[in-house]
Amino acid sequence: MKKMVLAAMLAAIGVLTSHLVYIPVGVAKCFPMQHAVNVIAAVFLGPWYAVGTAFVISLLRNMMGVGSILAFPGSMIGAFIAGVAFMKVRKIEAAVIGEMIGTGIIGGMAAVPIANVFLGTSKAAFALVIPFVVSSMGGAVISYVLLKTSAMDRLKDRYEARS
Template structure:
């Protein structure tokens, strides 16, 4: 009796597993990069502007999709908070931007919507979501739109860095190579 399973029977499930593992590894690498560079922040008002998080959000959104992008943003925010280099405000800002940027890229397959999704998701939606976090969990008395401007500046800086990096990858022919490498 033959105990081996035919490769043709398993090819779809093993291919899907391989892609999931690749995406998990890349997500972990982006999380590690984000945490390792968490010392690079710019204080603006009551929040810390952290452009590396937004750079990673765009890369995760473009190469990994919304589930892995949001998971990476959450993991990086959690680790940064545990290390004392982040605040509770990192969660709503980074996760909203990662989600919207990834969804828009997935829908259009264009980079500009991904950039706009990160900026609007973090700068506007994330900035507004920080109000209840600051008021209820941190005990801060701030206006509803208090975090929008600093989050917008932070995400704009990180998104510009991501746009420059992705433009260089495209020119070098590495953008499509990375997409194939992760998704095959």
């Protein structure tokens, strides 16, 4: 139950903050705050809850008309790989790199057929990978800085003590 509540809180933060910072690059809107939330969810909740959080953020943004259909593959793959990387290595850096690889490269490639079907564009994979990499790098840096603060250390300690 506690994990679901934290996942819901992170999803709300992701939806609310996604409009604070966004970078239009190519055919995609790059929302680095979703990627920051992905890494934080991966560290605190693990891969499956991180994927669920990413899905909810993408879904709500699309339902509100402020997201892109391309948010689904990138964010969910990135959150999963970040969660698995953190689970295996137990280092924030692993989650950050996992998010960048999962969203930036793998998610960008996975978005190609979706862009072709739903957006009517047959741009080369490279045209989608670059915006995904830019967005995930920005979010990864934001999450890294946040997760390295002493306040976040206290929150992690408190969360782990109650688990």
